[in-house]
Amino acid sequence: MPPxxxxxxxxxxxxxxxxxxxxxxxxxxxVGKSSFFNSITNSSMPSENFPFCTIDPAESRVAVPDARFDWLVDFHKPKSVIPAYLTVIDIAGLVKGAAEGQGLGNAFLSHIKAVDGIFHLTRAFDDADIVHVEGDIDPVRDLQIIHEELRLKDAEFMNKLVEANRKDVLRLGKGGNAQDKEKKENFEVMLKVQKWICEDKKDLREGNWTAKEVEIINTWFLITAKPVVYLVNLSEKDYARKKNKWLPKIKAWIDENHPGDVMIPFSGIIESRLSEMETAEEKEEYLKGLKAKYDPPTPVNSVLPKIVVSGYQALSLQYFFTGGPDEVRAWTIRKGYKAPQAAGTIHSDFEKAFIMAEVMTFDDLKAAGSEAAVKAAGKYMSKGKHL
Structure with missing residues (x-):
């Protein structure tokens, strides 16, 4: 028998x-959060020059761009088209002391706790007409302020959690039943996380946690467990020229403190103007004008598609396609999903009674030209429990 x-x-x-x-x-x-939200969602949320313009969080869905999906739509010419979506929330600005309640901080931090990932937007442009809450432009300092406020909120939560459970766990003593043992194990995880966040002053997401620890940690919805994508808001000129004195410093800070995180420079003013234009021709003419004006080394383009894809990937999301004359659709699943779970996104009964899925790769379909041709080439695959 094979092993x-x-x-x-x-x-x-x-x-x-x-x-x-x-x-x-x-x-x-x-720093340009609401302007960015307006651009990325083609919304019309208020964007004014004073702190806390955005109080209640605004929410919108953004289609995730994918050339493969566009090809499938053109290939099938379906009656209905449903791309994958990224949900984006615009949260009001935090200030130093937010974790202690400054600037409506507790309410805003609760909004951050309710999302699953963070677009951390910082400002690297000068504009005398747009006041900076700290008085001057220093994006590295601003990054440190936000990170510290988020960590302090988690520290406050963990300290309260540990104290709320300490006496109960101490009363259990040695031995005990399975339920007592589980309480003790959970408390050990609490202490480990408390030390990591409060004493070591590190983000939870950067720790090396076991599968059991992750299951316990996930019940606490800690802010520093959330993935982060850094967005650096540049002036029109700096973005077009791909030059800004702060970019190397920001990148160095991220690499030193949060290695592996993504940093994406963009220009809020460019994206805002593009979002207000109705035709592709208008947008193309505007971007050509920027190239003529600033003579950059490469063409100037919107970076919003890259930002949307980066946010989607940061959440550990991916998708699979279904296609035909009635509908082409991208179904969002979490990375690590097995075929039954993926089928369950289409209908819950499919997961419960899963037997087999018939699949083909996009590249094989595009190369062969039809589903029948993929089958004839022997590249149509059956995946299931009985195989």
Missing amino acids: KKAQVVEKPLLGRPGNNLKMGIVGLPN
Whole structure:
């Protein structure tokens, strides 16, 4: 008999389970959060020059761009088209002392706790007409302020959690039943996380947690467990020229403190103007004008598609396609989903009674030209329990 395949145990991901996840836009006041939200969602939320213009969080869905999806739509010419979506939340600006309640901080921090990932937006442009809450432009300082406020909120939560459970756990003593043992194990995780956040002053997402610890941690919805994508708001000129004195410093700070996180420079003013234009011709003419004006080394383009894709990937989301004359659709799933779970996104009964899925790759379909041709080439695959 052939040797049995080794079982691969998937480590659970930090954060809420499921695929209906959200990215929140976070930063100091007046750094361009609402303008960015307006551009990325083609919305018309207020964007004014004073702190706390945005009080209640605004929410919108943004289609995730994918050339493969566009090809499938053109190929099938369906009656209905449903792309994958990224949900984006515009959250009011935080200020220094937010964790202690400054500037309506407690309410805003609760809004951040409710999202699953963070677009951390910082300002690297000078504009005398747009006041900066700290008095001058220093994006590295601003990044440090926001990170510290988020960590302090988690520290406050963990300290209260530990104290609320300490006496109960101490009363259990040695031994005990299975329920007592579980309480003790949970308390050990609390102490470990408390030390990591409060004493070591590190983000939870950067720790090396076991699968069991992750399951416990996920019940607490900690802010520093959320993935982060850094967005650096530049002036029109700096973005077009791909030059800004702060970019190397910001990148160095991220690499030193949060290695592996993504940094994306963009220009809020460019994106705002593009979002207000109705035709592709207008947008193309505007971008050509920027190239003629600033003579950049490469063409000037919107970076919003890259930002949307980066946010979607930061949430550990992916999708699969279904297509035909009635509908072309991208179904969002969490990375690590197996075929039954993926089928369950279409209908819950499909997961419960899953037997088999018939699949083909996009590249094979595009190369062969039809589903029948993929089958004839032997590249149409059956995946299921009985195989």
